[in-house]
Amino acid sequence: MSGVEGTLSGALGGFRLDAEFAFPGEGITALSGPSGSGKTTLLRAIAGLTRFEGRLVVDGEVWQDGRVFVPTHRRAVGVVFQEASLLGHLSVRGNLLYGAKRAKGEGGLADAVDLLGLSTLMDRGVGGLSGGERQRVALARALVTRPRLLLLDEPLASLDAAAKAEILPYLERVHRALKVPALYVSHDAVEIVRLADRVLHMAQGRITAAPAAGDPSLEGLDAAARDALALAALRAGLGPGRGAR
Amino acid sequence: MLIATPIAWWLARRRAWWKEAIAALVTLPIILPPSVLGFYLLLAIAPQSPLMALLHPFGIRTLAFTFQGLVVGSMVYSLPFAVQPIRNAFEAMGPRPMEVAATLRAAPLDAFATVALPLARRGFLTAAILVFAHTVGEFGVVLMIGGGIPGRTEVISVRIYQLVENLRYGEAHRLAAGVAAFSFAALLALLLLDRRVDEAVK
Numbered sequence: 001m002s003g004v005e006g007t008l009s010g011a012l013g014g015f016r017l018d019a020e021f022a023f024p025g026e027g028i029t030a031l032s033g034p035s036g037s038g039k040t041t042l043l044r045a046i047a048g049l050t051r052f053e054g055r056l057v058v059d060g061e062v063w064q065d066g067r068v069f070v071p072t073h074r075r076a077v078g079v080v081f082q083e084a085s086l087l088g089h090l091s092v093r094g095n096l097l098y099g100a101k102r103a104k105g106e107g108g109l110a111d112a113v114d115l116l117g118l119s120t121l122m123d124r125g126v127g128g129l130s131g132g133e134r135q136r137v138a139l140a141r142a143l144v145t146r147p148r149l150l151l152l153d154e155p156l157a158s159l160d161a162a163a164k165a166e167i168l169p170y171l172e173r174v175h176r177a178l179k180v181p182a183l184y185v186s187h188d189a190v191e192i193v194r195l196a197d198r199v200l201h202m203a204q205g206r207i208t209a210a211p212a213a214g215d216p217s218l219e220g221l222d223a224a225a226r227d228a229l230a231l232a233a234l235r236a237g238l239g240p241g242r243g244a245r
Numbered sequence: 246m247l248i249a250t251p252i253a254w255w256l257a258r259r260r261a262w263w264k265e266a267i268a269a270l271v272t273l274p275i276i277l278p279p280s281v282l283g284f285y286l287l288l289a290i291a292p293q294s295p296l297m298a299l300l301h302p303f304g305i306r307t308l309a310f311t312f313q314g315l316v317v318g319s320m321v322y323s324l325p326f327a328v329q330p331i332r333n334a335f336e337a338m339g340p341r342p343m344e345v346a347a348t349l350r351a352a353p354l355d356a357f358a359t360v361a362l363p364l365a366r367r368g369f370l371t372a373a374i375l376v377f378a379h380t381v382g383e384f385g386v387v388l389m390i391g392g393g394i395p396g397r398t399e400v401i402s403v404r405i406y407q408l409v410e411n412l413r414y415g416e417a418h419r420l421a422a423g424v425a426a427f428s429f430a431a432l433l434a435l436l437l438l439d440r441r442v443d444e445a446v447k
Contacts, residue, residue: 049344072347073356079348085341089363098359099349145349 002026004149004181006056006064008045017041017052017205023198025059028175028182030196038205039185040082043151046183047079048072059148076103078142078150083158084134086126092137093122099145112140115177116170132163136170143174150182156191171195248320249327249372254361256328257335272329274322283389286318290390310391315400318390319380326375334368335361370439374432381428 002025009018019042023029031039044050048063049072056064058077063070086095096113100106113119116136126134135155142150155171156164168191175182175195186192192199201208256268274282289296290308297307308314342364346356362369384402391400401424408417 047348049347072344073350073352077348079345081341081345085345087342087345087360087364089360089366098346098351102350102355141349 002059004046004056004058004183006046006054008042008052008054008056008064010052010054012041012050012052015041015205017045019045019202019205019207021200021207023181023183023200025181026179027197028178028184028195030192030199031183031185031202032187032192032199033202033208034187037202039187039202040153041205042202043079043153043183043185046149047077047151048075061148076146076148078145078147080135080138080142080150080152080155082154084131084138086129086134086137086141088126090126091122092118092124092126092129095126095137096122096141096144099141103145105144105146108144108146111177112143115143115173116140130163131159132167135159135167139170139174148180150178150180152182152184154185154187156186156188168194249324249331252324253328253331253368254335254357257332268332272325275325279322279384279386280389282322283318283386286321286386287390290314290317312391315387315391318386319383322383322386323376323379326379327372330371330375331365331368334365334371338364367439370435374435377431377435378428381424 003023004025005022007020009016011017015038017038019038021042031042033039041050045052046056046063048070051069054064055066056062058075061076062068063075086092087098090098096109096118097106100109113122116139118136118140121129121133121137126137129137139152139155156167159167172194184191184196252271256264256271288294291297292307308317338361342360343353343356346360347353351359382402383400384406387400388403391403401420405417405420405424408414408420
């Protein structure tokens with residue numbers, strides 16, 4: 001089947017992850033919840049960076065099941081971390097090519113550069129880039145590895161408001177062009193409304209509500225998040241047509 | 246360097262109390278008096294030592310008072326000067342770059358060579374300078390295990406000492422000035438090389 005489904009559980013320090021989840025193989029699925037609820041932990045587990053017990057199937061391919069554990073470098077996964085985490089000894093081009101070469105994805109390079117508006121930055125070192133530029137490079141770098149699943153861990157959280165406003169249109173373009181599913185960790189209601197097709201909610205290491213596949217409702221949000229959403233929609237001048245669809 | 250790099254990486258990655266014991270052992274040559282270190286090294290490479298017994302089948306009876314012995318000794322007493330800066334560089338880097346490399350499909354060894362080594366470049370440079378300086382300057386250990394036999398195990402620092410002992414100040418002066426000039430030139434070359442690499446990255 002296409003799509004992503006899994007059950008991952010285990011303890012990490014004092015934290016217990018006990019997540020059962022499934023989402024369709026297309027569009028952006030937001031993973032929302034208060035900080036400390038295990039969103040990043042679940043994302044790292046899906047990427048294979050932290051090993052938990054359980055089972056994980058992505059697009060019909062088993063990434064983990066019992067004793068089977070595909071290591072991160074053999075998973076077709078693209079990850080954008082909270083801080084861009086660009087490789088400091090390489091240029092922008094070097095960063096993009098690092099993954100592209102190993103995943104035989106050089107063919108997608110021109111498209112990704114175009115999509116994220118990086119053509120004038122390619123020969124720069126990564127040290128002089130702004131926060132927004134760094135995240136655009138990180139996103140392009142993940143796209144050119146031909147992932148079957150894209151994982152975004154609060155990619156805007158470390159940016160100021162101006163940089164967020166600058167990068168959101170790019171994310172929307174990526175969303176429209178994206179052919180693979182993405183899991184987008186965020187607790188920012190505005191980002192979720194603008195980018196996500198559906199929402200998984202997480203609390204205390206568990207997925208607490210998973211709206212039916214294909215239903216773009218916001219039922220996964222708790223009351224506080226819904227209030228924040230309504231407020232944000234008002235401020236952004238959005239009508240109820242968009243905010244409450 | 247070939248020996249120090251894996252040790253440094255291993256020490257920087259895993260967290261365990263007994264690992265600090267290994268770290269202390271590797272660092273020991275820094276604080277031990279050269280005569281203590283030289284004495285134990287001399288015992289280790291003497292004909293009767295268990296270590297040398299292992300090498301007997303290869304026709305090696307002893308390394309004491311030989312050039313090869315000096316090289317082995319140099320590696321032991323220089324190890325902490327190589328391991329410490331490289332370990333610090335690996336630790337300062339943190340786990341994230343290696344995770345990023347893994348998500349970009351780089352297998353662990355590939356990632357080590359293409360991400361960890363370049364990012365720890367400064368640690369390697371510091372290690373190279375320290376080892377170089379220490380090797381040129383070492384006196385006590387070298388005298389203990391080499392014996393200062395003219396033409397065979399007589400290193401420059403020992404030679405200068407003997408010249409001064411014999412009141413041949415002129416020759417001592419020429420040799421000492423030569424060492425100072427050579428050391429300065431070598432250090433300058435290393436630092437300039439690092440700057441060039443730095444600029445190439447930017």
